[in-house]
Amino acid sequence: MAGTPPRLEIRNIVRRFGGRNVVDGVSLQVQPGQVTCLLGPSGCGKSTTLRIIAGVDMQNSGEIYVDGKLVCDTIHRVPPEGRGIGLMFQDFALFPHLTIAQNVAFGLKGSAAQKRARVEELLSRVGLLHYAEEHPHQLSGGEQQRVALARALAPRPRIMLMDEPFSGLDNRLRDDIRDETLAVLKEEGTAVLLVTHEPDEAMRMADEIALMRDGRIVQQGAPYNIYNTPVDRAAAAFFSDINVIQGTVRGALTETAFGQFLAPGVPDGTEVDIVFRPQHLKIDFDRSGKGPNPTPLAGVPARGVVERARFMGRESLVEFRMDFDGSILKATVPSVFLPKPGTPLWLTVRRERCFVFPRKE
Template identity: 80%
Template sequence: MMRQFDGRAVVDDVSLSIQAGQVTCLLGPSGCGKSTTLRMIAGVEMQDSGEIYVDGKLICDTVFRVPPERREIGLMFQDFALFPHLSVADNVAFGLKGPKAEKRARVEELLRKVDLIRYIDEFPHQLSGGEQQRVALARALAPRPRIMLMDEPFSGLDNRLRDGIRDETLALLKEEDTAVLLVTHEPEEAMRMADEIALMRGGKIVQRGAPYNVYTRPVDKAAVAFFSDINVLGARVEGALADTPFGQFLAPGVPDGTDVDIVFRPQHVKLDFDRGGKGPLPTPAAGVAARGVVERARFLGNESLVEFRMDFDGSILRATVPNVFVPETGRVMWLTVRRDRCFVFPA
């Protein structure tokens, strides 16, 4: 699919398939085209080119278009959009058709699943934010949509509540065997919920795969940086090797004379104490130790972040350490980097 505004491609040749009972996450920074993609699938936005199918049946191209209300697609957004003048039961039943008794049975079934049956006759303003979100989920699932589209649905909840609501939502969606397309800009949310992540940037899907693969086999430096803080070493390749103060890194297939960035996450930096001006001996797994001086250290709750001013060029490198480790400013330490956790990309 493609969508342009004022001659600029907001969604640029996006091709995506989602499966029943699975959660696919469109992950990327604000403005990358995630929500526009969702709106085109929902039918509230028309694509400039491309086709959309549900169960192999065409629902939209640039000429033919099934109206949004007939696409069997559920929608959930940041704004729960509950009707304030309707009870919880009437909100959930809003999109249902058929005999009154059948509708009531479906409403009660879903409210039991989201543990809100006791509020069936209450009104939205009488519920907490988390409870309203669960009512919105029940309403979206009530007509048994084939696809559920979710645009940042948990961003309005406070952090303590969010994890529990996400897990409950995921369990119910799996139980209903619904195909889910979730939009978020939060990597943690994508890793927690998705069976598959499609990483978007500049209107394109730049990488797609299982969360573990997207995290551990990033396509470029920006993909690494989207999931975590990074350290970057510059080097030049000679004989398929990049020489750095941490020793040599393999760069197979990279032409001689090519400048590269060696990228690694702070949690993959190992720290050793200074022993009379010497650090640990080189090893194949960790390479050569480089000397640094503590610039700043902070305890962050589950881990500590230590920033070092490196001797070799005066740059700052960051390391994270589990639990409490807050060395004093000016302390000399030696840093090594795990070779199997480093990525080499053209600079």
């Protein structure tokens, strides 16, 4: 509805420790039913931002709003229990002496019948109603994760804050639990802010990603846009392996062994990095771009010699030492492709899949 405020909004949050801005002017909005991921390396300020929103830490400046109402600035502060915010962490923090039903009911208000109905509703939703009278140690890690989710949702929080909640689970179980958790949160219409350092998790779960670095949000948008239009070389590298070739701009063009690359708006003489992912380095089997997988925008072939080839399951990773400068470039090839070390091959690069960034020292 037009004019409806976001469920969660933070404006210009700053948190200083020891004279350093650990969180440096962070602003974002999360709508009901939306999942936003704060993504970035360890120490970039993600978890501190979450603690400030939860009310367990205090910002030095900035404001926090829930449904358009101020809940915290440097003067006014609603206590954590009054913010309508749920919390989920890597440590499930279930009470070992309470049953599963008692864990979910902990902190609920209302009559015994109302509490029981809510507990049964949520345990049914996460598929654990038959474990209601068991204790946490009798459940697997994935089942405990679902109990933690049910407990966090029980008081119907308007906002859910999640700090690396799936990192303690093995990979195959993690995917299932993430998908189940996301489905339940969407059904509840909860605004979710998820902290993670794993790009795959952010891409899988998020409606919007806020990429953090050194206490700041450096890029924000839908996963597709963040991945395909990175703001700089570091942003591209955070999501996957990258290849980098270097050049100098002359007349809005950069000359390389793969041909010319456009660099519109970049001043002449600027040193640039041309960045592309391994899946966009293509093998040109006949040096003409007319092989089994023609790439019309690939440009000029350049020769490389195979250094190493490994089968990775769904694809093969081949490393080449390039003739033009001795650098190593990586290519991923679908299925099995394992040329012997020392094999010379011609390579091309998909121009439309390359990013040109001014080089940073």
